[in-house]
Each structure stands twice: as C-alpha cells, then as structure tokens.
Amino acid sequence: MIRSPFLVDVSDMLGRDVPARSVVIDVVVDWALQMSKIMVEPPLVADLAVAPIPGGILVRGEVCYAVEHACRRCLTDFIDDGCSPVAGLFEIDPGEDAYPIDGTTIDLEPFLRDETLLGLPLLPLCEESCEGVVTTAGIDLNTESSDDSDDTGSPFAVLRDLLPPED
Ligand SMILES: [Zn+2]
Structure with missing residues (x-):
C-alpha cells in the first residue's frame, strides 16, 4: 500500500x-x-x-x-x-x-x-500592461471589415469568443 x-x-x-x-x-x-x-x-x-x-x-x-x-x-x-x-x-x-x-x-x-x-490569481495576466490578442497581433477586429463577412473561420474569431467583453 x-x-x-x-x-x-x-x-x-x-x-x-x-x-x-x-x-x-x-x-x-x-x-x-x-x-x-x-x-x-x-x-x-x-x-x-x-x-x-x-x-x-x-x-x-x-x-x-x-x-x-x-x-x-x-x-x-x-x-x-x-x-x-x-x-x-x-x-x-x-x-x-x-x-x-x-x-x-x-x-x-x-x-x-x-x-x-x-493564492493563485483568478485572472492571471502575463503582464499588467497586456493588451490582449487583438493588439498583440496588430489587427483591429472593429475596423478591419474583411472581404468575407463571415469570419467564423478565422482563428481570431475563436479567440475573441474566449475573451470576456471589454468593459
Ligand atoms: Zn497576456
């Protein structure tokens, strides 16, 4: 045992x-x-x-x-x-x-x-100033209206769904 x-x-x-x-x-x-x-x-x-x-x-x-x-x-x-x-x-x-x-x-x-x-942070941040995936990738999903209106195939669409809404 x-x-x-x-x-x-x-x-x-x-x-x-x-x-x-x-x-x-x-x-x-x-x-x-x-x-x-x-x-x-x-x-x-x-x-x-x-x-x-x-x-x-x-x-x-x-x-x-x-x-x-x-x-x-x-x-x-x-x-x-x-x-x-x-x-x-x-x-x-x-x-x-x-x-x-x-x-x-x-x-x-x-x-x-x-x-x-x-003792662990509930919402860990890689650094305090982390701006998230949108800025890090240099893509602004708000203004970049892409040619194909259906962006469900984009990996960023998936990531966006995982992120909480901006406050
Ligand atoms: Zn980060």
Missing part, C-alpha cells in the same frame, strides 16, 4: 505539551484552476512546522511551487514561481475553519491544495 506523502502521524503530539516538529513535503501534484496549473517539475515543496495546540494541531510554514498560467487577455502561457506562507488548523472535532484529524493522523493534502490554489 502506497502511503500518501501528505499524511503525518501526530500520535506523539495530541494533547501533549511537546515542541513543534518540522515536516517537509516534496511532492508532484496535479492541482489546477481553470487558467493555472501547478507544474510537475519542479515538484511542490512545503516546509512546515507541526505543533500541538489545545484541541488539535496547528500547521504553519510556507509552500513553494511553479505554476503555469494562461494569460486571460492574450492566452499566452507563462510561468510564475515563488513561495507563500500557509497556516492551517486541524481538530479532532473540526469547526468550520479547521481540517479533521483522522485518529492520530492529519492529511495535509486538502489543506495545502486549498492554500496553494487560493
């Missing part, structure tokens, strides 16, 4: 006054949002301190990863990487903001996935 790298045994901590333990997870994940995907290479690394608190376990640290985004304006793929701080609470009887403790084990995967994906 393959043990998930996200599972951490906390039997030595529950209800005890012991110091925090360092946990480092180095793992390939397939987490993704609509416009963003955590990359397989390099793997995601979470550098965490796991500590007992009354009623549960507190996990804090940082998670580092590379992510491939598709720019929402020009649809170009680009890569971003870095680290962000994470913190999560695990409880035997979890409240709304806590993750469960299963017996004497905590599963860091839902916690790290939530924290990682929540």
Whole structure:
C-alpha cells in the first residue's frame, strides 16, 4: 500500500505539551484552476512546522511551487514561481475553519491544495500592461471589415469568443 506523502502521524503530539516538529513535503501534484496549473517539475515543496495546540494541531510554514498560467487577455502561457506562507488548523472535532484529524493522523493534502490554489490569481495576466490578442497581433477586429463577412473561420474569431467583453 502506497502511503500518501501528505499524511503525518501526530500520535506523539495530541494533547501533549511537546515542541513543534518540522515536516517537509516534496511532492508532484496535479492541482489546477481553470487558467493555472501547478507544474510537475519542479515538484511542490512545503516546509512546515507541526505543533500541538489545545484541541488539535496547528500547521504553519510556507509552500513553494511553479505554476503555469494562461494569460486571460492574450492566452499566452507563462510561468510564475515563488513561495507563500500557509497556516492551517486541524481538530479532532473540526469547526468550520479547521481540517479533521483522522485518529492520530492529519492529511495535509486538502489543506495545502486549498492554500496553494487560493493564492493563485483568478485572472492571471502575463503582464499588467497586456493588451490582449487583438493588439498583440496588430489587427483591429472593429475596423478591419474583411472581404468575407463571415469570419467564423478565422482563428481570431475563436479567440475573441474566449475573451470576456471589454468593459
Ligand atoms: Zn497576456
């Protein structure tokens, strides 16, 4: 049986006054949002301190990863990487903001996935000044009334449909 790298045994901590333990997870994940995907290479690394608190376990640290985004304006793929701080609470009887403790084990995967994906931009831009595919291609679809009025065959027609209307 393959043990998930996200599972951490906390039997030595529950209800005890012991110091925090360092946990480092180095793992390939397939987490993704609509416009963003955590990359397989390099793997995601979470550098965490796991500590007992009354009623549960507190996990804090940082998670580092590379992510491939598709720019929402020009649809170009680009890569971003870095680290962000994470913190999560695990409880035997979890409240709304806590993750469960299963017996004497905590599963860091839902916690790290939530924290990682929540840290990604919902509408990634390759750069702030990105003007989108129309300007990048040097074609103004508003004025270029082409000879064939039916432009459904144009690749730009497809791209235009994917883009939200200008505000
Ligand atoms: Zn762009």
